[in-house]
Amino acid sequence: MKQEDGLVQAMRRRVVRGFVVPRAWLMNRFFLPRRSKNTALLRYAAVLDGQTVNLHAVLPSRTPRPDRVTVVLQRGRKRHHTEANAYEGPAGDVLVDAAVLMGAEVGGVPVDAGMWKLRLRMHAGRRSRSMALLLVEPPVPYEGPTKPMTASRITGARYRVGRTITGAARIVSSDPVPAVEVSKVHMSHAGITVDFRVLGTAVDSPWTEFVAAGRRIREPARLLETGLFRTEVPLDRMEPRSTRPEHWDVVLCQETGPSMRLGRRLHDVRNPRRVFAMRSMAMTPVGRTPMIVQPRYTPAGNLRVTCTRMPEAD
Template sequence: MKRRPLRAVRRTLRRTVTRTRSVLLRRVFLPWRKDRAAVLRYAAVLDGQTVNLHARLPRWARPDERARIELRRRGRRHTAAARVYADHDGGIVMDAAILLGADVGGLPLRTGRWKIRLRLRKGLRRRALSLVLLDMPEPYGGPTRPMAASAVTGARYRLGRGVTGSARVTFTPPQPAAEVVRVQVSHSALEIAFRVVGGEPRAPWAEFVASGRRFEAEVDALGDGLWQVLAPLHLMTPHRDRPEQWDVLLCSDNLRDLRLGRRLHDVRNPKRVFAMRESAVTPVGLTPMLVLPRYTPAGNFRIQCSQMTEAA
């Protein structure tokens, strides 16, 4: 009998725990909290930085109440607008879209877990409700997927829940990353423009790395947070009949080496969606060769260089 991979065992265990927890929430905690909590029917972080919420409120709630969403952690508190109204079936529901991140004009969260509550006010009466998350958001199929991080800043916001089901959002600061913005191929050069999120490189340079070979190249600032490097194609001509694969690393005095790539997106297959054409390039003083910029399934930027045959 074959042993199951450890990853598959963990995945099965995680699913079992999630199902058991959802059953407990519905049968134990929700009846106990039905008049003191709102039940989330929908909760997701769609664009990597906006929390979208839709909840059913208790029977005593009224559509004319003023509502705010509150995010609280260790004495710190931030609020955002919410809307309470009557649903088509007569129930009272709440909608909210909360932009997160000071860099994009949203709530300036700090690292850690933030509890989410709904605050209602009508006249002098004030109430606070927990938002119960019965089921975690399910990933959907198709060519796109939910954004794992903000495309602007690289920060990560993940929805979760406490022991009793109360919703919370966890903020993780961005890790330094070099994101490719555009690639231009000319007759004799390859220009790569990129930006750096999660850090500011000091005295940066680039390294082009293939099997057994490594070359350095200058990095120039373009302004507006963009950088550019020219691939040294005259040094990247393949020495063998088969194509050579070159990775591009951003190096600096203050950050770890960063592999150029394209990861802040919602595409499941960057290799196919961000595909680029193969071009015939003639470095000065050398014979023509074929250059194919591309992305790996993991989103890493790679340059494929191969000899140009008579048939090509």
């Protein structure tokens, strides 16, 4: 079965590669040269914070500066307009800047999942005309300690800049990936409190489980407000059974749906373990052995709590 799945995946990769090469050739050799004279050329297009589309375009030469410009997002019969700024550049050409906030939940454009065409609508007096936005070079991911945000920090919805086979720019909107996003971790001598949000799915009578090797602690998940939950676990139940450290993962469980790990997903850092580091604390639960408690995030962003007996306790 695994061998057959590998063959299917290999065939799919070959099909995709066979389509990408002629598609790129058609775009660069045929469509782009013919459209560049009557379309606005995007010099920059990117989603910087996971939910704001930033655009910088130049209008075709000899195009008069319009009185007003809007960016139009269109999908089928749905259209949304956002104001843009048109001004004259140093070389005398007309430039257009725009920052389009995406998502009704954050007060932005109320787009749903799908592919949205990008166009400019230019107004001069009582006249107006529509112009396509041409994307010659797609955004290139950059290197460094941070990376482009792939999803909104607020909603988890995903937006990326793409282009059609003719070079026309578009925004691809996707629903949030089901996940449990940690909002806050608080430690006290009594226990650990974790606040979290559930994104991209509804949960049915949820609870949490703190899971270590051969051990499982079930705790309730209390709803604090819309989308925000809290769970707490007493430290005396997490006492290590030996001198070796015990690593506890936190899982959200529910009656009918799948379980999900708690963690940090909506960020732009490449090393969440280092950037979101939390201090360790020496704890002595009542009637228990002194121990060191260290909450942290794994390289994958999952929340993990490590409990270790203090050396002098042995």
